[in-house]
Amino acid sequence: MHFGAFMEFGSRTGVSEAQAFQEGFRMVDAAEEMGLDGVWLAELHFNPARSVLSSPIVVATSIATRTKRLRIGMAVYVLPLSNPLRIAEEVATVDHISEGRFEFGIGRSGFARSYDVFSIPYIESQERFAESLKIILQAWEGKEFSYHGKHYNVESAIISPVPYQKPHPPLWVACSNIKTIGQAGEWGMGALGFTFVSPDAATAWVNKYYNNLLHRPNRLTEHPINPNIAMVSGFMCAETDEEAYEKASGWTFFIFALSYYGRKGVDAPGKGNLWEEFQDWRHSDKAQDAFKGALIGSPATIREKLHQFQEAHVDQVILLNQAGKTSHEDICGSLKMFAEEVMPEFHALEGEHATWKDNVLSGRLTLEDLETKVYDIFSHQNADIVRLTPEELKARMAAKDAAQMAASD
16 A cells, blocks of 8 residues: 655645745655655635645646655646646656656546636536646647637647656546546546545545446546546544544545535635634534544554455545644654554555456456445535535536626627
8 A cells, every 4th residue: 555645736825835845845755764655735816814735837847846755746737727738748847857756636626716717607517627737738749739628729730848757647536426437447547535524434525436437437537547536535643542633633634625615606716714713613523523534543543444445445545634723743643653563564565466456457356336335425515514414515606606607699
């Protein structure tokens, strides 16, 4: 099993933007030194209370120059918000600077407000995502090409450089529920599970992914498959479970932040105070539920939960503890304890996992289609803080966009 660190370069009261970047880079250096396998960068816009990471591709370039071993992933690049040719050029450039250590995670973002500020109708996000990906992959072939779609037009373009990795960096797509995990399998992309699924549900998710990958393919475009599943998990490792829970309040803030915009409906960007509203919720019973499926506890407790992920054949666990007001010292101390006392055991099992995967992909091992209805939820779906599911929120935003477009006609 591989391990990555999820990074937001988070903002905290009393910490300057310069300090936020410095702390983030020190965490990268620690991850490299401790033997983690990679770091994954979020893309967050217009949210100064939460993060300074609005340009992760630039930050990825810096990480590439200061590390020698770490994989550098996007979690995720929000394709509809940028020009696809520009994305193709920048990703290929970072892939060269890192000498082939880049992982291309893509998505549409669950934060529809970013589209409002960039003046891109959210109702178009799915179409723009598909068109953008087609253009990027064509551009990476290194040949002159043209493309004429509904939202993008390219006339006789050829980019340089093309990616260092051939034909291009591995493709990953953000997944928020069992449906999108299955869709990642259909598309042949790695699944970046932002669902924070509990270890006991992981087997159902893994089986759904591989069965769709192998038996129900529906590729958006031609590309090599990337048969991998990574699960993002809340994380804090300490001497005792009690100490870990005390230090892990940043995890509940992260869950709250994911739900905040759903609860606020379609308010304009910048309305409200994220941190102040979090205070009303953080000590509730519902907030404590956020700890249950997370990798939070002593080394022994985390080891027990990881064995469940290992038995479910998850490829990578991405550790999230850089959130909220968790101190930099607690973040790095937690990673150090984990790297020394837990991680080596699971790194040693990688050969066994590779054999299992080879058997599945070759058809020598058949996976059962397990009942997934009980797991068809969003981990941050919580009656106290979520008034709309992500689908309901997106439908409302799409209706708002349609109304605005009709009014302008």
